[in-house]
Amino acid sequence: MACLARNALLVARKSLPRCATQFSSMPDPIEHATGLEKRELLAKVAGNDNPFDLLVLKRGPGTKENPNQVPSAFDSRILGCVCEEDATAVNWMWLHQGAPKRCGCGHWFQLTYKAPV
Amino acid sequence: MSKHNHPFHLVDYSPWPLTGSIGALTLVSGMVMWFHKNNISMFMLGVTILLLTMFQWWRDIVREGTFQGKHTFKVVNGLKLGMILFIISEVLFFVSFFWAFFHSSLSPSIEIGMLWPPMGISTFNPMQIPLLNTMILLCSGITITWSHHAMMEKNFSQTTQGLIFTVTLGIYFTILQGYEYYEAMFSISDSVYGSCFFMATGFHGIHVIIGTTFILMCLIRHMKYHFSNKHHFGFEAAAWYWHFVDVVWLFLYITIYWWGS
Numbered sequence: 001m002a003c004l005a006r007n008a009l010l011v012a013r014k015s016l017p018r019c020a021t022q023f024s025s026m027p028d029p030i031e032h033a034t035g036l037e038k039r040e041l042l043a044k045v046a047g048n049d050n051p052f053d054l055l056v057l058k059r060g061p062g063t064k065e066n067p068n069q070v071p072s073a074f075d076s077r078i079l080g081c082v083c084e085e086d087a088t089a090v091n092w093m094w095l096h097q098g099a100p101k102r103c104g105c106g107h108w109f110q111l112t113y114k115a116p117v
Numbered sequence: 118m119s120k121h122n123h124p125f126h127l128v129d130y131s132p133w134p135l136t137g138s139i140g141a142l143t144l145v146s147g148m149v150m151w152f153h154k155n156n157i158s159m160f161m162l163g164v165t166i167l168l169l170t171m172f173q174w175w176r177d178i179v180r181e182g183t184f185q186g187k188h189t190f191k192v193v194n195g196l197k198l199g200m201i202l203f204i205i206s207e208v209l210f211f212v213s214f215f216w217a218f219f220h221s222s223l224s225p226s227i228e229i230g231m232l233w234p235p236m237g238i239s240t241f242n243p244m245q246i247p248l249l250n251t252m253i254l255l256c257s258g259i260t261i262t263w264s265h266h267a268m269m270e271k272n273f274s275q276t277t278q279g280l281i282f283t284v285t286l287g288i289y290f291t292i293l294q295g296y297e298y299y300e301a302m303f304s305i306s307d308s309v310y311g312s313c314f315f316m317a318t319g320f321h322g323i324h325v326i327i328g329t330t331f332i333l334m335c336l337i338r339h340m341k342y343h344f345s346n347k348h349h350f351g352f353e354a355a356a357w358y359w360h361f362v363d364v365v366w367l368f369l370y371i372t373i374y375w376w377g378s
Contacts, residue, residue, distance in 0.1 A: 026272070026273050026346050027342060028345065029345040029347035032348070033186055033345070034184065035185050035187065036124070036186050036189055037188055037348075051124075052123050052124045054124070073121075114122070
């Protein structure tokens with residue numbers, strides 16, 4: 001009798017994982033998503049965690065010959081330059097497509113085209 | 118759209134804030150008319166306008182989020198913060214009723230016999246239906262958590278079951294509260310006890326009904342495959358709201374029903 005009960009328990013335990021997968025019918029998050037949400041998820045899969053360039057860009061040398069490249073999908077974008085390391089204010093300016101632009105502090109910036117997400 | 122290079126959802130023009138405001142004004146004016154002229158027609162008109170507004174506004178949000186993919190990580194983060202702030206404001210709303218209750222009960226005035234519950238008030242037995250209601254809400258907290266974990270593990274049928282149980286428990290709670298109100302030995306106009314009791318438990322009851330509707334909508338959306346195991350903020354917001362309603366009940370039960378009787 002005890003043996004029977006133990007067998008019944010074993011059978012019940014064996015069938016558990018099968019049950020858990022049997023009812024799995026929820027959609028895959030990327031398959032399920034659409035529009036911008038899907039493009040954001042696909043960018044993440046491709047290894048791009050910052051598809052909308054929301055993180056602060058680290059400034060390079062920023063000379064006239066070698067300006068800082070600022071990505072944008074538009075003809076122009078607003079740029080904020082932290083002129084010195086311990087500056088308490090951000091210097092905001094418009095950056096347009098074409099020739100590089102010089103901030104008051106001497107750093108140069110240039111708009112580069114980046115395909116939208 | 119082709120040049121869409123930001124994650125923010127710039128919403129379209131919508132008539133629903135306007136119709137919602139008109140509905141709220143009609144509802145409140147209708148309540149004044151109801152209480153003073155005993156005529157509920159304007160109140161019902163306000164309820165109708167509000168229900169139509171709510172249905173169509175939330176239908177639009179479902180379309181934007183699920184069918185147009187406007188809800189990026191940044192947008193969902195904004196929705197989360199909005200829901201948290203909304204629930205905090207709701208907590209403070211209930212704090213005011215508890216404040217009124219403690220103000221009146223901790224030092225009962227001469228007018229009510231310097232007693233709490235006041236002279237002549239026969240209160241509910243907290244070990245009967247109110248205790249059952251406490252168990253119902255605690256159980257519904259378990260079933261909604263079960264449903265959420267099932268969803269995160271892509272288990273469609275158990276998510277459905279958990280949601281059905283939660284909605285059923287919510288309806289059962291509302292029926293029992295309705296029965297308690299029907300059987301009550303005091304009314305809202307019976308001293309400050311009746312005022313505090315019906316104000317607090319009445320608003321809690323309305324919140325249970327809203328929460329049950331919210332979870333019922335989640336059940337319907339789940340049956341229509343609106344949720345994935347990673348993106349189901351509508352469900353999470355409903356669960357947060359339900360837990361908030363649950364916690365308010367625990368405070369109501371402990372202070373007003375138990376200590377206050």
